[in-house]
Amino acid sequence: MHYNVIRAEETGATDITQEVIAQTRACLEADGWALLRGFKSDMNGFSELTAQLCTTITFDPAREYSEKNTQKVDAGLGPVGLHIENGNTPICPDIVAFYCTRAAFEGSQTTICDGRAVFEKFDAGQKARWSQKMKVKRNLPEELWKRYLANEHPAISHPDEVTEEHIIQFKAAIPGQDFTLRDDGSIDYELTVSPVRPSSLTNGQAFANAILGPSHNYEKPEYMLEDGSTVSPVEIEALRELAESCTVEINWQDGDIAVIDNTRVMHGRRAIKDADRQLFIGMGRV
Ligand SMILES: [Fe+2]
Incomplete structure (x- = not known):
């Protein structure tokens, strides 16, 4: 670089x-x-x-x-x-x-x-592991997901307008996500992402995700790869070290x-x- x-x-x-x-x-x-x-x-x-x-x-x-x-x-x-x-x-x-x-x-x-x-520094095993799809799971408080939905859903502009119907529509519009409403108004949120992905601008494969990142504003997510394995804190720290070298x-x-x-x-x-x-x-x- x-x-x-x-x-x-x-x-x-x-x-x-x-x-x-x-x-x-x-x-x-x-x-x-x-x-x-x-x-x-x-x-x-x-x-x-x-x-x-x-x-x-x-x-x-x-x-x-x-x-x-x-x-x-x-x-x-x-x-x-x-x-x-x-x-x-x-x-x-x-x-x-x-x-x-x-x-x-x-x-x-x-x-x-x-x-x-980062992707180029991976060995063959890491390349294969991170080229799988990954499930990101976390709980989002009511205020946060409603504000988010009010912004992203074309039919509404204020969090107070958000209903369960809008969640269903949003879920249908963007594949790879799932929501379960809890009694306290929060939702359990599941999203499938590709931790290694092509660039929208230039293609190519890159390790580009939020695994090493912060969760100041949200509950820390759980990560699970397609083969059923979870991403452990030890693995995250090793990735952090490799990424730091780039x-x-x-x-x-x-x-x-x-x-x-x-x-x-x-x-x-x-x-x-x-x-x-x-x-x-x-x-x-x-
Ligand atoms: Fe940022």
């Missing part, structure tokens, strides 16, 4: 022009990510860039909403393990973009790991924008030492 920095000083202008967007796409194709540095940027410009790269903008309701297409990245101060964004939901974004309005004085680097490189860090500067192929490249972060840093996220589907 390379450092894919597109610098305004090298392109000769500080506007994010169509040429810069074309360069961004070329980096996404080659390495799965790009960092735009030194460009004139504000929240609207960031929103626009995300909208240019995606045809649909998605939203994670577990996070604080900020502007039209963006959400503030807000998950405590500890390090966050590598994951693809919304990797444990039925609709995972193809592209994730981050905008740093205020860089940290120290620490708080975003980690970037090319899942294609990881680079973004040392943010004010105004930086990172764009990531979320179907190939996982991201996370080191511990936050400077709580004043500000990072926003935008994401969507191509």
Whole structure:
């Protein structure tokens, strides 16, 4: 993996022009990510860039909403393990973009790991094991799944409007998921994902999932592979070590924008030492 920095000083202008967007796409194709540095940027410009790269903008309701297409990245101060964004939901974004309005004085680097490189480092046994489908199981509190459904279901816009009928429709619309309503209003949620998957942008096989990632906003999921075996904490730690060997860090500067192929490249972060840093996220589907 390379450092894919597109610098305004090298392109000769500080506007994010169509040429810069074309360069961004070329980096996404080659390495799965790009960092735009030194460009004139504000929240609207960031929103626009995300909208240019995606045809649909998605939203994670577990996070604080900020502007039209963006959400503030807000998950405590500890390090966050590598994951693809919304990797444990039925609709995972193809592209994730981050905008740093205020860089940290120290620490708080975003980690970037090319899942294609991880897959290539696997031995034959690991390649076969992780090429199976995987069931992700967890319990979601009522407030959370209703907010999620209100956003994703085309017929409704507010959590109060959600009924059991909408769950049935949503289940039918997106294959690979199952819901069981509990008496306390929460649902037991089961989703089938492919932990190794082709990129939506460039194909190829990548270890791209949320197994190593956080579950700040949700109950920690259980993972079960198609052959009936579960993914143990020991196995997860070994994977974490291997992924770390394919990881680079973004040392943010004010105004930086990172764009990531979320179907190939996982991201996370080191511990936050400077709580004043500000990072926003935008994401969507191509
Ligand atoms: Fe994330």
